[in-house]
Amino acid sequence: MTEKLVDILQNAPSNWGKWGDADELGAVNYLTNEAVLRGAQAVETGDVYALGTPIGRKAGDPKSPSRQGAQHFMARDEGHYEAGKVESASDDYMNWADDVLNTYLHGTTHIDAPGHVWYDGQLYNGFDATTTKGGLDRCGIEHVADHGVVGRGVLIDIARHRGVDHLGRGERIELSELQECLDAEGVELQKRDIPIIRTGWIEAFYDGGVPTELEKLDEPGLTYTDAVAEWFHEMEIPAFGTDTIANEQTNSEETSSRLPLHPALIRDQGILFNEILKLDELANGCAENGTYSFLFVASPLKILGGTGSPVNPTAIT
Amino acid sequence: MTEKLVDILQNAPSNWGKWGDADELGAVNYLTNEAVLRGAQAVETGDVYALGTPIGRKAGDPKSPSRQGAQHFMARDEGHYEAGKVESASDDYMNWADDVLNTYLHGTTHIDAPGHVWYDGQLYNGFDATTTKGGLDRCGIEHVADHGVVGRGVLIDIARHRGVDHLGRGERIELSELQECLDAEGVELQKRDIPIIRTGWIEAFYDGGVPTELEKLDEPGLTYTDAVAEWFHEMEIPAFGTDTIANEQTNSEETSSRLPLHPALIRDQGILFNEILKLDELANGCAENGTYSFLFVASPLKILGGTGSPVNPTAIT
Amino acid sequence: MTEKLVDILQNAPSNWGKWGDADELGAVNYLTNEAVLRGAQAVETGDVYALGTPIGRKAGDPKSPSRQGAQHFMARDEGHYEAGKVESASDDYMNWADDVLNTYLHGTTHIDAPGHVWYDGQLYNGFDATTTKGGLDRCGIEHVADHGVVGRGVLIDIARHRGVDHLGRGERIELSELQECLDAEGVELQKRDIPIIRTGWIEAFYDGGVPTELEKLDEPGLTYTDAVAEWFHEMEIPAFGTDTIANEQTNSEETSSRLPLHPALIRDQGILFNEILKLDELANGCAENGTYSFLFVASPLKILGGTGSPVNPTAIT
């Protein structure tokens, strides 16, 4: 039997009003100076990890099949000079190359704006869904980009914990497994930390093992339960990331809805989703050093009214 | 009399070969773990500043007039649902908004790849200029993006030092003034730090005072002298940023070339240019707190073969 | 005093319902087989004129300043082969070039779809304006493109008739002048013909005499009067073209509205506007041959839900 989303999420906790009726930021408000400083204190080695995926591979990039791939074109390169297509470089002046990118904002590693998803006619904090027409008037990514996403990140390496290269299609991660994994890693997830959950899924994509056709998008991950939503709420999670395309079990085992964590966490709690992370090198570094926390800095572009932004998040251990 | 660029720059110092013949990163190599840790140690208050400019203003964004403005379009919003243009949201599933950005990679706040400019047929580290055809095979932004741009930033607020809102059209900044300003601020620029030079120019753009027509692009800034290039070299500057469109005096008072610091610093030394920064809030914060250093994190997207990337750099004081 | 558009156009004739309540084509319905055959009979010399404007000039193309210029990029050319950016051409296989165009559909010579403009909440034939959200569900250009725009064109060369290179800024063309010009040319405009009115304006643009800044867009042309609208109605005009950006006097001398012929003719009568025509060669040919009628063929692309389409109309004399 199919339940309505309003019924599925009837007990889901909410952050509406917590930061005032005008708030468009959501849970990133948890990233106070104190949270930033706790992140900075996690820096020990000075190792830097860049968690974005490459953009523009001929073989295609990991993304939801509902979106087209990025296009990258040269407006000017040495060929243009050779062929006289741009003004000849004089002897006293340099040549330069110039290029253009056309991309879906969710078409590579990215952060979702709080206004990216909605149900029952309302966005995060109760803003009307009609404000999304022609660009997000409310809860657009520019506000998150102005604020910054800086805090203490904690890697929860489920794939390594399970002893597999990557989780299987559609496999579920239980809430209890997060804690078991943290315990095994010997790290404590503190309130207002940013959990980064590794499944090995994107690595499997690059290895050719994960098809991206929409009908086959059947990712592993957490799914909605009242307890999961409560956990995010009580832990005051500002943002969380995974190395999957949508950060949750595609076909929820628990509800009749597809991707129910999106509305529960983004729309009800204003939590940022950081999707399509590349976590292999960070995971190796953490395992080698035995430390799983780091300063996490993700910096969306200030795209006015954007529903999200490509990012290449930085983890500094 | 017009000199050839090879003559103008005959005494310019070079980093070619310093990190091996295959190096495509350039001066960002200076950002070692030690430099990262020095940056992290600059964090004191936990204040976060997002230094990117907004993208997609109706009135236009600051950028070189040789490039077209960014285009941002909705692929899906509540209007699409209302009109039945996308599959009707079922009761048990969320709605979502989706969008596309088309932008020149240098069309907003951005970092130049080491291969962005060249002369005499060679890029940074001696790579042939023909490798730029169809995308940068060498010295593209993806390498910088993989490495990360993390270090200790130091604000050199020339506008405030001069007691003006913004520098005037075409005004020159002398090397000596950088040191005077640093002295006045009471901060030491250490080797491998990232200088962030404020002119007030972008603020003037938003105030309507700075035209962007190409023929009128006449920005203030440093310009090439042997001494300036030597200073960057000896200080082992990995990257530097300004709140202008091209990071240097547009029409060099010193040489017959336009923008001679680009070839001298990018092509010869592999130094990253971080252009079109929004520095007003950072400048106010630094002045209030009396501290001018911070952790600087800029994270270009891993655009394969890209000549640069939009960024929204983060300064953490 | 400002009148409401509904009041200004209260006596404007309408074609709503004329071709049934479901009609999305509008006045192009007048282009029956008989009208097509009358056009074909106008062919005498076999001269062919291509009436579109070039797309992608570095100096910019004629278009409304509210739209961005077209972008044309190479996805593949000989430079890509030289640099190994695309698979090497084997000896037994050709090389090829490939490219992409990004353009506003009204950003060059184009035909407006019947659903392009509206007022009082309704499109042509009474369709609700909300059907435009996310693409024209009704009266999109694909229907016109399926039908074809083929008929007898008649050049009304007002500039030549006045003995000027081009009409002046904001000059009005009176209805009576159309007839005087036709008389002078010795050609009869028959019912269901396609009038092509030449002002010399686009030629002036290429000569540098016509600025395109929006605040200065002040074109010459016809404007709305009840009589003008009646004339189009009684003549059963299916489409009309001019060598201006918007086919009418920008700032109406007659009404308080800007561009009042658009709603009167497109929305009320479903007449196609063919804008930004390049008419110099056709005008010279007509003058030389003394014949001002021709077969007119314009063929919009079948862009689903498009508000218009670029075209390069063909006149065959």
Added chain:
Amino acid sequence: MTEKLVDILQNAPSNWGKWGDADELGAVNYLTNEAVLRGAQAVETGDVYALGTPIGRKAGDPKSPSRQGAQHFMARDEGHYEAGKVESASDDYMNWADDVLNTYLHGTTHIDAPGHVWYDGQLYNGFDATTTKGGLDRCGIEHVADHGVVGRGVLIDIARHRGVDHLGRGERIELSELQECLDAEGVELQKRDIPIIRTGWIEAFYDGGVPTELEKLDEPGLTYTDAVAEWFHEMEIPAFGTDTIANEQTNSEETSSRLPLHPALIRDQGILFNEILKLDELANGCAENGTYSFLFVASPLKILGGTGSPVNPTAIT
């Protein structure tokens, strides 16, 4: 054994120099006033057929899988007005919708420019392949667009002749079959006519029977033999069209090259390829009326340096 293309085509006829060393038009030069008039004389009924395919279907459009699908976005629609995203429509002024298309020039029904393909370092008429860098300096589509493609078209309905809905994957059409089909249709293909060859392939695509994955692109059609190339040469064919993506047997049964007719006809003879035509309605009309010739008008856009252009060709019977 693999032959080199220069060897395969060593006996292929050439039109280089035929219209002078500076000619960039190629075989479309055959479309003289006489040819145009012969086309006009083919008009009998006044029926108009629009031969382009729809652009922007959610399910995807027929195109080579090496190209991305067209993107169509609204810059303005009623949703933008409702949400206040564009200046409020005043009572005395209309609302309007505006949109953007981003498309590969060969990504829908299109005409190839004479400079689209090359081998042995030379384009049609001997121009150097390096002139393609950054856009076609020679033999670009704008020249064809200026000239116009107007003549007498003749439908050669191979599918109907064979009594099948559509030809099978990879099936070859022999030169002799063209003549047999013409004989059966009772129509004579005259010199300088434009043959339109129907296979039923695009109809099969819309019916879901033709996959478009590149590795599976295995279309039916003519292929290169010396005799085929001679036939096009002797018949002085200016252009030819088919309802397939590449106008020839993908995997040549006769040569070791893929798509050998492209270099033989486009590069050596300058013949225009009009690909991805939608021919079902024209075919039905011709069969009903028993007449297989028509006025053919295709009108590429004047894209400067373009390797081709989308078109919606018009057949008038």
